[in-house]
Amino acid sequence: EAGVTQFPSHSVIEKGQTVTLRCDPISGHDNLYWYRRVMGKEIKFLLHFVKESKQDESGMPNNRFLAERTGGTYSTLKVQPAELEDSGVYFCASSQVQGPGELFFGEGSRLTVL
């Protein structure tokens, strides 16, 4: 069974540009989460989808970040326009049950904004 996959693994962009990160959760997992880790700090929650609906987007930093999950399968996280402080590793995780129980993580997308 395929795990959670994220693309790209690393993206380097200039301030003001746009980047779109993609996450493919484990098949059948209705719950999809985005997290971000900046500079060795805590892993911060960004948002949570249940199927295609945003259950909780309380962690989204500002309106430069847009997450979608059309059809309840893969998800994208777009940053537009990117700022220096957006640099970090963006993790996607999925789970079958709410609660939540165990989360299955992808390997992350490292974003560097110059």
Place this chain on the structure above:
Amino acid sequence: SQQGEEDPQALSIQEGENATMNCSYKTSINNLQWYRQNSGRGLVHLILIRSNEREKHSGRLRVTLDTSKKSSSLLITASRAADTASYFCAVSGGYNKLIFGAGTRLAVHP
């Protein structure tokens, strides 16, 4: 904030020694989980302990939970070089999400 906070931030030990990491949190929880992250990789779930449990074992891992002190500990016995990683606790408390801390970096030297 509800987040788990790990202590120490970094730990360096020799192979064969035990490693103990602690986690504190601030509000009531449903469960507490520990994850491991090898450098450059994703997080891997290690163990989940529910709020009504006090201790749980999985192989060389032992997790304790003290809800009165709002703290948990992760003990890795007989550590190996392959245990070198960052370890994170995560808490779930009435919200359908996990809140993570900044992690403990464990280095196990051969």
